[in-house]
Structures are given as C-alpha cells and as structure tokens.
Amino acid sequence: MQLYTREWGEGDRVAVLIHGIFSSSGNWRRLGPALADKGYRAIAVDLPGHGQSPRAESYSLDLLADSVLESVPSRPEVAIGHSLGGLTLSAAVERLAPQRAIYVDPAFAPPRLSWWQRRLTPYFMRRFLTADAAAIAKNNPRWSQEDVKVEAADFARFDRRALHFLDGAGMAPPSRMVVPSLLVLADRSRLVGAQLADRMRALGFEVRVVPGAGHTVNRDDFEGFMKALDGWI
Numbered sequence: 001m002q003l004y005t006r007e008w009g010e011g012d013r014v015a016v017l018i019h020g021i022f023s024s025s026g027n028w029r030r031l032g033p034a035l036a037d038k039g040y041r042a043i044a045v046d047l048p049g050h051g052q053s054p055r056a057e058s059y060s061l062d063l064l065a066d067s068v069l070e071s072v073p074s075r076p077e078v079a080i081g082h083s084l085g086g087l088t089l090s091a092a093v094e095r096l097a098p099q100r101a102i103y104v105d106p107a108f109a110p111p112r113l114s115w116w117q118r119r120l121t122p123y124f125m126r127r128f129l130t131a132d133a134a135a136i137a138k139n140n141p142r143w144s145q146e147d148v149k150v151e152a153a154d155f156a157r158f159d160r161r162a163l164h165f166l167d168g169a170g171m172a173p174p175s176r177m178v179v180p181s182l183l184v185l186a187d188r189s190r191l192v193g194a195q196l197a198d199r200m201r202a203l204g205f206e207v208r209v210v211p212g213a214g215h216t217v218n219r220d221d222f223e224g225f226m227k228a229l230d231g232w233i
Contacts, residue, residue: 001056001067001071002054003048003070004053005071006032006043011039011040013041013077015078016045016078018086019085022050024051024157025051029146029147035233050154050159069092076098081103081106082218086104087171089103089106094178100179102232103181104225108192109196110191133152140219142221147219173199173200174200180204181205185208185209186213186215189209189215211224
C-alpha cells in the first residue's frame with residue numbers, strides 16, 4: 001500500500017519517521033523541521049488506516065511494515081518509530097536497512113493490565129477516540145495546543161478496524177539488534193519495563209529514559225527528547 005508522506009528538508013541524508021497508533025505524520029511536526037535544520041530530508045508516513053493514508057479491509061503488522069517499505073527510500077541514515085511505529089520499524093528494519101534505528105517507547109510488549117482491564121480495552125478505546133480537544137488537553141497537560149489540535153483530527157480519521165493492535169497480538173521485542181539501535185523510553189514505560197529494557201541492553205541496544213515524560217515522549221518534553229537523541233541524529 002502506498003502511504004501518504006510529508007517531508008521536511010532536502011538532500012541525501014534521509015530520516016524516516018513512523019508514528020504510533022491513532023496518530024499520523026503530524027506527530028513529528030517539531031522533529032521534522034529540527035532534523036531538516038541538521039541537514040536531513042525527513043520523511044514521515046501516515047500508517048495504513050491513519051491520517052491521510054488509505055484504509056484496508058484488515059490490518060496486520062506485515063501490512064504496516066510492507067507499506068512503509070513501499071513508501072520511503074531504502075537505506076536511510078536513520079529511522080525513528082514511536083509506539084506501534086516502533087514495532088513496525090522492528091518488523092521492517094532488516095529490509096529498510098537504515099544506518100541507525102531509534103525506537104521511541106515502542107510497543108514491544110502489551111501494556112501491563114489486569115484481565116478485566118484487557119476485556120474492557122476495546123470499549124474504553126472507542127470512548128477514548130471520541131475525545132474532543134478539551135479532553136485531549138486535560139489528559140495531556142504538557143502538550144502544546146497545536147499538538148492537541150493535530151491529535152483531535154487524527155482521532156477522527158483513525159480507522160477503528162485497526163483497534164485490534166491494542167490486543168497485543170504480534171507484539172514482541174526484537175530477538176537481535178540488526179543495526180545500531182537506541183531505545184528512548186517514557187518515564188516508567190508501560191510497554192518496555194525494566195526487565196525488557198535490560199534484555200534489550202544485553203542485545204546491544206542503548207537505552208535512555210526521558211524523566212517525567214509520558215508515552216508520547218516527543219510531545220511531553222521535546223527538549224528532553226532531543227537531548228536523548230544526542231549522538232544518534
């Protein structure tokens with residue numbers, strides 16, 4: 001599937017950006033220009049069923065990874081994926097062959113929930129996606145008004161058939177490090193706990209935590225996020 005992309009900058013130093021579930025390439029509205037200032041051509045995709053990309057009858061991790069590979073140049077200098085985008089990057093990284101990979105609070109494991117929370121997740125997520133800008137701002141007090149506006153629009157465009165990704169099926173951490181890789185984690189990440197972070201370190205991944213940041217690290221603390229990328233971009 002050919003995906004919608006947006007770009008910042010120009011030249012041969014390519015950075016590929018992959019957003020998380022419910023979101024879009026708009027998630028990277030600050031990182032894209034920052035990378036362009038560093039001499040990159042930053043290319044951000046809208047995953048299938050998200051933003052302005054096409055919808056599918058059904059969704060799988062293979063569809064997401066294959067669609068990214070169809071829509072961006074191979075062998076970029078760096079590839080960055082957040083949440084579901086991080087999981088997608090891990091599925092595509094061997095074929096994409098970036099020089100470096102950065103996983104931002106990636107969906108390598110299902111959130112730590114009780115059995116009843118798991119059963120009610122689809123119901124709560126459907127309610128969650130009806131949130132207006134005021135509710136999104138209340139739930140994310142550190143976000144800018146522009147990020148709130150972008151998120152509200154992304155919620156409205158998200159294809160509910162892709163909600164099954166929240167069930168955790170297909171979520172698994174990489175079994176090896178394909179290219180030099182960095183994990184940038186939220187403070188007290190619910191997707192990459194301490195034991196999993198140690199496993200990733202043992203595989204060669206560098207792990208950095210942004211203190212105080214929630215799951216969408218780059219929106220909660222952009223300056224802290226950029227500091228965590230020092231030496232990688």
